[in-house]
Amino acid sequence: MQKLVSADLCKYDARPHEENIAAIKRFKEQENALLLCHTYQRPEVHEVADFVGDSYGLSVQATKAAQSTIVFCGVHFMAETAKILNPQKRVLLPSLDAGCGLADAIDVEGVRAWKARYPGLPMVLYINSPADVKAEADIICTSGNTLKAIEAAQGNRVLLAPDKNLYYSFADKTSKELIPWEGYCPVHKAVTGDMVEYAMAEHPSALVVVHPECNPDVTELADAVLSTSGMVEYVRESAEREFIIGTELGLVQLLERTFPDKEFYQVYDHKSCDESCVCPYMKAITLGKVRRSLEQGTHEIMVPEDIRVKAMTALERMIAIGRDR
Ligand code: SF4
Missing domain, CATH: 3.40.50.10800 (NadA-like)
Known part of the structure; x- marks a missing residue:
């Protein structure tokens, strides 16, 4: 077969x-x-x-x-x-x-047990998650509106799942206490601070733009931490010509096609394995x-109808708040 x-x-x-x-x-x-x-x-x-x-x-x-x-x-x-x-x-x-890989880092049984440990706390759930887990969420977010979703959630303590690097990217941007799930995107987790420092030494005039799914030692080196659409707009509005990009290869290729007069460098340029930062x-x-x-x-x-209806409520809340960038 x-x-x-x-x-x-x-x-x-x-x-x-x-x-x-x-x-x-x-x-x-x-x-x-x-x-x-x-x-x-x-x-x-x-x-x-x-x-x-x-x-x-x-x-x-x-x-x-x-x-x-x-x-x-x-x-x-x-x-x-x-x-x-x-x-x-x-x-x-x-x-x-x-x-x-990130959606695989969370499942509905685990989430129910986690929520039971924090009764009454709202859960902000990154869109990279299965439908039955979305049905357990209060509001869905993407990398373009995580902060808005955290602020929209009721109360001062918020569960944030499944990407712990989103927690690191946004914990210091809100007065609310965030309680993170322990999950990661395997593609962005493979990007290291050493790679970024190497690229910065090779291209000292370039701005560093990375995705919030990257590790904290990567985001702290960046000039901007943005969703992929946010990166496209950032490059469009910037007067600079060179950019080191910390996200999946497809976005780098899209930037090269969209802005042929600008230069883009992948963070893993120096590595012998050119499959890094490529999502299989x-x-x-x-x-x-x-x-x-x-x-x-x-x-x-x-998607089973009972799950779909509950997940749709959380998704509609996400669409209603709009995006940051
Ligand atoms: S890059 Fe691939 S593994 Fe990572 S969050 Fe996106 S789809 Fe999932």
């Missing part, structure tokens, strides 16, 4: 990009599909997207979709979020290998898999 699936995928992925892109555009029309794409996706997948953005932007776009099908070129929790917000629509994820889950989506998804309806994402 596994061999048959692999052979099927090879058939799609072996085709030239141009052929797959033309077929995807044709099937998108035919299937009345909207193609949403996260910034960390492969450059050729960006080419077929109707909208490219971060978790917050994609969630908002999902609520505006007029099409009957949403193909989500991102990871599983993002496709689940689109389904929660659009129960009447068919939501497809082109690869079930597109999980998330995001890269599980290929053009071939997007084409197969449209042709064969793979893989439809479903």
